[in-house]
Amino acid sequence: MVEMPFEMIRYQTDGPIAVITLDRPDKLNAINAQMIRELNRALDLAEGDFDVRVIVLRGEGKAFSAGFDLGGGERKGEDRIEALRANLQLDFDVIMRFWDSPKTTISAVHKYCFGSALEMAVACDITVAAEGCRFGEPEVKFGSGIVTMILPWLIGPKRTKELLLTGNDEVTAERALEMGLVNRVVPAEDCYAEALRLARTIAVNDRVAVTLTKKAINRSYEVMGMRQALLQSLELDVSIEASETPESREFERIIAEDGIKAALAWQEARLLKR
Secondary structure, three states: OEEEOOOOEEEEEEOOEEEEEEOOHHHOOOEOHHHHHHHHHHHHHHHHOOOOOEEEEEEOOOOOEOOEOOOOOOOOHHHHHHHHHHHHHHHHHHHHHHHHOOOEEEEEEOOEEEHHHHHHHHHOOEEEEEOOOEEEOOHHHHOOOOOOOOHHHHHOHHHHHHHHHHOOOOEEHHHHHHHOOOOEEEOHHHHHHHHHHHHHHHHOOOHHHHHHHHHHHHHHHHHOOHHHHHHHHHHHHHHHHHOOOHHHHHHHHHHHHHOHHHHHHHHHHHHHOO
16 A cells, blocks of 8 residues: 655555545544645546546544635735635635546545535545434535535435525434435444445446546536536625625624634524514
8 A cells, every 4th residue: 555645634545546534633624725735636646646546535533524614814805805716716626626537536424524525525426424424514504605516416406405504414324315415324334444345346347438437427417507507606605705794793703702602602592582
């Protein structure tokens, strides 16, 4: 097995399989700008390695990932919006690399799979979930939007609206399977092994047939307009992230001073008084 040096991920190859491990366990593998750069480097390595046929994505420690760290700096006005747009584009691009990769991509998720990390996991060709894993896109609770609006293309508009508009982050692995977010649910201790088993099954198949079959499936979505729809949704997310109201400013102040639980309690209490 060959391992390459990184700081926030691990990259290993074992014959035809490349394994990318999110390795920021003390932060529940929250994905920041440096990790995005390293993910892109790792994908470059895997896609440039003729021997690699399948890429497996997993998380180290207690959880797959709690989501992306969203940054935009403290700049004001148009500079702030452009900074937000640039950061969100980086998030969008790294998620879509798993969808667009010429190699088969498989994600193995456990414990928590939230926010844009969920989008990254389901952008992979196959997603294996551990029993006890929780899924969700809680962005609306925090006044944020969805970076990569891929869910309607995978699970349909009704289920997507239920998930995103409620901000539900308690979706069980079994419910995720029923919704079509994941391919299979296995005991937690078998999750990574099952992803590797699938990777080996795919790796022994004809290289050209596998590559072109994935390309044909993805192309059907391109013909239906998925890419353009995703880019339009990304621009709407920029508008969401750039918006400010007296309520949102107070929400952010409470988060900074007392934490997210206090901010959510304030938000709920304010609405109940109306």
